[in-house]
Amino acid sequence: MGSEANRLRKKWQDYGGLKATKAEHDFYSVFVDLFKDTEYELIKQPNKFEDLYVNVKLSETENKEIYHPESPISKHGIKPDCLIRNKVSGKEIYVELKRQDGWVEGKLRKAGRGNAHERLCKYFTPGLLKFLREKSGIISPNLPFWIVFQGDITRDPCRVREIRFWFDGNETNVFFWRNTKDSKALTTHFVNNILPLLE
Numbered sequence: 001m002g003s004e005a006n007r008l009r010k011k012w013q014d015y016g017g018l019k020a021t022k023a024e025h026d027f028y029s030v031f032v033d034l035f036k037d038t039e040y041e042l043i044k045q046p047n048k049f050e051d052l053y054v055n056v057k058l059s060e061t062e063n064k065e066i067y068h069p070e071s072p073i074s075k076h077g078i079k080p081d082c083l084i085r086n087k088v089s090g091k092e093i094y095v096e097l098k099r100q101d102g103w104v105e106g107k108l109r110k111a112g113r114g115n116a117h118e119r120l121c122k123y124f125t126p127g128l129l130k131f132l133r134e135k136s137g138i139i140s141p142n143l144p145f146w147i148v149f150q151g152d153i154t155r156d157p158c159r160v161r162e163i164r165f166w167f168d169g170n171e172t173n174v175f176f177w178r179n180t181k182d183s184k185a186l187t188t189h190f191v192n193n194i195l196p197l198l199e
Contacts, residue, residue, distance in 0.1 A: 008038045025183040039088045052077030086198040091137040094145045096120050102156030112156040120147055138197050143173045146194050154178045
């Protein structure tokens, strides 16, 4: 373990007591604060993959069978909510923050019908997974992304079971941030499970 990772772990140990509060925490501010004076950085809304699909090569036959707009497509890709980078190793992890309603006390089951959690499944597709591993420096079998859920979906009995099933064997890459007043739970998950991928 490098000295930078040790420094971040030391800072994290002190972080919980200093930041204990009854206020809601924002994911970005938690990590900007935690990474201050370390080799780690958080970049919001990175646009480095916004043209990912633009130059995907199709067969000549398929290319003839699709619609071609008059103006060329210049943006068509993905945009994670943020990325976390180790400036020394160059490794990155791509972060999706999913806030969604869910079926909890006082609500009907249909309150959990949103599909934000389903849209994240693109990260498991073979092509995107291969591409993101190459760009992140995080090699197989590890996943180059971290999904953080917030809101009622984190307590919805149906959605939580779906997500746990989907992440079977990769539970460390998903976190249910149920109590956003507790930043220590979020940073503990990061330090124990995600930080080692970036070293």
